[in-house]
Amino acid sequence: MSNNQITLKGVKKSYGGRVVSDIADLALGRHGVEGLIGPNGAGKTTLMSLITGKISADAGEILFFENGNRHDISGKKLDAVARLGLVRTNQRIQDFESLGILDSMLLSVVQPAQETVLGLFAETALRQQAHPAINRYLEAFRFSDPGGYALSAGEKKLLDIIRCLLLKPKFLLMDEPTVGLPQDQTDKVMEVVREAARDDGMSVVIIEHDLDLIWNVCEYIHFMADGRIMAQGTPDEVRTSTMVREKYMGEGDA
Numbered sequence: 001m002s003n004n005q006i007t008l009k010g011v012k013k014s015y016g017g018r019v020v021s022d023i024a025d026l027a028l029g030r031h032g033v034e035g036l037i038g039p040n041g042a043g044k045t046t047l048m049s050l051i052t053g054k055i056s057a058d059a060g061e062i063l064f065f066e067n068g069n070r071h072d073i074s075g076k077k078l079d080a081v082a083r084l085g086l087v088r089t090n091q092r093i094q095d096f097e098s099l100g101i102l103d104s105m106l107l108s109v110v111q112p113a114q115e116t117v118l119g120l121f122a123e124t125a126l127r128q129q130a131h132p133a134i135n136r137y138l139e140a141f142r143f144s145d146p147g148g149y150a151l152s153a154g155e156k157k158l159l160d161i162i163r164c165l166l167l168k169p170k171f172l173l174m175d176e177p178t179v180g181l182p183q184d185q186t187d188k189v190m191e192v193v194r195e196a197a198r199d200d201g202m203s204v205v206i207i208e209h210d211l212d213l214i215w216n217v218c219e220y221i222h223f224m225a226d227g228r229i230m231a232q233g234t235p236d237e238v239r240t241s242t243m244v245r246e247k248y249m250g251e252g253d254a
């Protein structure tokens, strides 16, 4: 079980007078792999952006606890939060067309001070030897041209997730990780994420509309609607909640 947690107290965010996030009291990361679900526009992505410092809250406190250390990350910027080991995969895929697959992976494993060393890794074979973790991901995920660029939407998405995992985060927030990925790739992504949660103590929160994935992968689920956390519990508890069914799922889906 992970030692890492994010807590939010009285966190509020409004756009043009409309409250899109109103989190009274929330703890994330107590249960290994957790899910954050809710209807479109519920405020899930906004919540992740508030935590990672992409946007700032109007009020409230956000704390990050990692291995006994307490960090007040309210109002902290994106890079400062990422340096603490709190990393987020992207809902919208990034443009990797100017950086090859291997180079972008390598950039995740070298420390900033070592970046000039990149020049030493001129040979592809040498680069691969240098990082067993990269080899492992290349083996598992079979890019169409690993020595070239990630071109399809699926490959870009995959590369984004792998780069985040190579950073060895303490806490990983995943925003709709499976959109655009075929089922076999989705299964493999979830396998490596669960492995990192189990073996490295990484905490994970996954936003997904793919409820089968949520029920199968997550140990604990937070349900959000209208900017607020409305229900929390095990997959069984959330799946059978009348309120969750009414607000989110068709009666037949549960």
Ligand SMILES: Nc1ncnc2c1ncn2[C@@H]1O[C@H](COP(=O)(O)OP(=O)(O)OP(=O)(O)O)[C@@H](O)[C@H]1O
Residues within 6 Å of the ligand: 015, 020, 038, 039, 040, 041, 042, 043, 044, 045, 046, 047
């Ligand atoms: N920059 C912004 N300016 C104005 N309104 C915004 C902004 N960002 C988000 N919103 C609004 O905040 C609400 C919550 O959006 P958010 O993207 O967080 O929802 P979500 O739960 O992630 O939805 P989805 O499941 O569709 O991704 C929506 O009504 C959205 O239109």
